[in-house]
Amino acid sequence: MSATAAVSFEPTPNPATMKFLLHRHVADEGFDCPTAQDAERSPLASKIFGFPWTSAVYIGTDFITVTKQDWVDWELLAQPLSGLIQEHLNNEEPVVVEFVSSPEDDANDEPIVRNIKSVLNREIRPVVALDGGDIVFHKYVDGTLFVRMKGACSGCPSSQVTLKEGIETRMKELFAEIKEVVSV
Incomplete structure (x- = not known):
């Protein structure tokens, strides 16, 4: 140990x-x-x-x-x-057993979806993790990015502000195609 x-x-x-x-x-x-x-x-x-x-x-x-x-x-x-x-x-007991790869990782994604996932993983998720939460890609349809808020972000009173003023603003700066970011 x-x-x-x-x-x-x-x-x-x-x-x-x-x-x-x-x-x-x-x-x-x-x-x-x-x-x-x-x-x-x-x-x-x-x-x-x-x-x-x-x-x-x-x-x-x-x-x-x-x-x-x-x-x-x-x-x-x-x-x-x-x-x-x-x-x-x-006691060296396992925390998570047999971690399966997530459905967010799909080699058949369109380039915009791969780029969105990359920004989420590189920029957004590490910042959200500082507060004990996580945000993951759910889907991208017709200019709307759907994400799933997890951990401390799920049900947090300030998560809507984080979503709209932080995440949505940053994603719109990087991707002209994104019109809105919505939590599912």
């Missing part, structure tokens, strides 16, 4: 979601678990969903965001949850 920093946590712009910094690489790409059923391939997410206050879990490359129900406060949850995650990592 390698010595690594203890799991730490920090708030996100979404008050219901806390970001847990793992200080190590645990996944090659994000894995979203908006429900307990979606956590099937993640032993750690399944463990977290064992608590009745869990609403969603998102696993990033080196962090996890957990969204809680409104009836419980982070002051009671954050430290014990950080310890549970640390114990899971210390």
Whole structure:
């Protein structure tokens, strides 16, 4: 077992979601678990969903965001949850098993779609990940880019501002064809 920093946590712009910094690489790409059923391939997410206050879990490359129900406060949850995650990592239990390539990667994409995905992956996703979230390409149809907000971004009160004033503005600067960016 390698010595690594203890799991730490920090708030996100979404008050219901806390970001847990793992200080190590645990996944090659994000894995979203908006429900307990979606956590099937993640032993750690399944463990977290064992608590009745869990609403969603998102696993990033080196962090996890957990969204809680409104009836419980982070002051009671954050430290014990950080310890549970640390114990899971210390025991070298898997975080995500058999990660399958995502449907976003298609060699038959049109050039504009490949370019949009490239900008999302290179510019947008790393910035959104700083707040414990993720944004992935869903589809591009007739000038409208459809994206899926995950992790702390899902249900965040400021996600619409991020989407319209940040992501949409940047994508329109780069691609004259894009008229609108919509979250699905």
